Amino acid sequence: MNGRLAGEEARTVRLHLAACSSCAAALAPADRVELLPALDPDIEPSPDLGARFRTRLQEHREQRDARRPWWTVLAWPLPRQLAAAAALAAFLAFGLYVGLKRENTPATAPGASEITIAENLPLLQDLKVIENLDLLEDFDAIENLSVQ
Amino acid sequence: METAAAWIPLAMSDTEAPAADADARLMLEFQAGDLVAFELLFSRHSRAIVNFAYRFVRNREVAEELAQEVFIKVYDAGRNYRAEAKFTTWLYRIATNVCLNEIRRPQFRAPHQSLDTPASDDPDDRPPEIEDTARPSPEKQLERRGLRDLLKRALDALPEKQRVAFILNKYQELSYAETAEVMRTSEKAVKSLIHRAKEALAERLAALVPELGLK
Numbered sequence: 001m002n003g004r005l006a007g008e009e010a011r012t013v014r015l016h017l018a019a020c021s022s023c024a025a026a027l028a029p030a031d032r033v034e035l036l037p038a039l040d041p042d043i044e045p046s047p048d049l050g051a052r053f054r055t056r057l058q059e060h061r062e063q064r065d066a067r068r069p070w071w072t073v074l075a076w077p078l079p080r081q082l083a084a085a086a087a088l089a090a091f092l093a094f095g096l097y098v099g100l101k102r103e104n105t106p107a108t109a110p111g112a113s114e115i116t117i118a119e120n121l122p123l124l125q126d127l128k129v130i131e132n133l134d135l136l137e138d139f140d141a142i143e144n145l146s147v148q
Numbered sequence: 149m150e151t152a153a154a155w156i157p158l159a160m161s162d163t164e165a166p167a168a169d170a171d172a173r174l175m176l177e178f179q180a181g182d183l184v185a186f187e188l189l190f191s192r193h194s195r196a197i198v199n200f201a202y203r204f205v206r207n208r209e210v211a212e213e214l215a216q217e218v219f220i221k222v223y224d225a226g227r228n229y230r231a232e233a234k235f236t237t238w239l240y241r242i243a244t245n246v247c248l249n250e251i252r253r254p255q256f257r258a259p260h261q262s263l264d265t266p267a268s269d270d271p272d273d274r275p276p277e278i279e280d281t282a283r284p285s286p287e288k289q290l291e292r293r294g295l296r297d298l299l300k301r302a303l304d305a306l307p308e309k310q311r312v313a314f315i316l317n318k319y320q321e322l323s324y325a326e327t328a329e330v331m332r333t334s335e336k337a338v339k340s341l342i343h344r345a346k347e348a349l350a351e352r353l354a355a356l357v358p359e360l361g362l363k
Binding site for chain 1: 179180181187190191194195198199202208211212215216219220223224227299300303318319321346349350353
């Protein structure tokens with residue numbers, strides 16, 4: 001008491017004095033104030049405090065990360081910096097590999113459809129005639145049909 | 149809530165070097181990215197911090213909000229943490245700043261009561277049923293008179309520094325040296341603050357609860 005005891009020892013003595021009138025009566029009047037904390041017991045936190053805190057912490061982290069400038073990565077702990085650097089290096093290496101592979105692949109031969117189009121180019125230029133030809137060829141039949 | 153705290157800086161002192169502080173070790177593990185270490189610190193200390201805040205605001209809900217705010221600050225300060233002071237000293241310094249900022253706010257969230265207002269309706273504040281005895285203990289004297297609430301309000305009426313020193317030393321059971329470390333003052337100053345707090349409390353309560361024999 002009076003600063004000579006701390007922690008569990010002080011708590012034990014206070015609790016005893018608060019409950020024992022004989023011992024409390026032996027205290028000097030001014031020292032009886034020491035009993036007051038024992039008369040004002042602790043509260044129990046809500047059972048869901050831990051869960052609520054985890055949710056709040058998650059929200060806080062998201063908000064903090066959203067407004068954090070890119071250079072704050074320099075303040076990350078070393079293991080985290082190394083992990084981020086390794087991930088970035090792996091990504092770049094993969095990109096480089098894909099790029100090089102594409103560059104070394106021989107130009108592919110023109111596909112069959114491209115050849116066909118090229119061969120029929122003059123024909124395609126006369127496409128209108130071809131289209132109309134079909135129409136003209138059937139014209140008489142259509143005309144006859146309408147007559148019937 | 150983000151206003152700068154007044155008289156207790158957050159920086160740690162180098163007067164203590166508790167290499168064996170298990171909490172400090174957990175904090176260093178958290179600093180290295182171990183979130184489980186942080187959760188362990190929360191589960192170890194959240195009850196004490198809720199109760200510490202409760203002594204200031206006298207409202208469980210607000211006290212739990214403040215305790216969460218304290219641990220958010222611990223989380224944010226994690227990367228700058230250096231194990232130069234005992235972890236609890238550092239934690240209580242943050243908690244003290246958070247609580248003082250809260251009670252200094254003009255729109256202080258917990259209802260303020262004077263010594264003249266009726267006792268609280270909060271079931272936590274109601275004295276339990278007690279048996280009558282010929283020679284009641286101090287605890288029973290207070291309960292019988294329904295004056296536990298008065299004790300709380302007498303504490304609330306103390307000047308800020310006296311209140312912090314009294315709560316840290318008498319409720320949270322920190323030693324004078326630890327209290328001085330949290331408040332960044334000398335042990336002598338802490339002794340003086342607590343002495344004056346005790347006098348003020350005795351003065352206020354003596355007239356209201358003469359059975360306690362405080363005078």
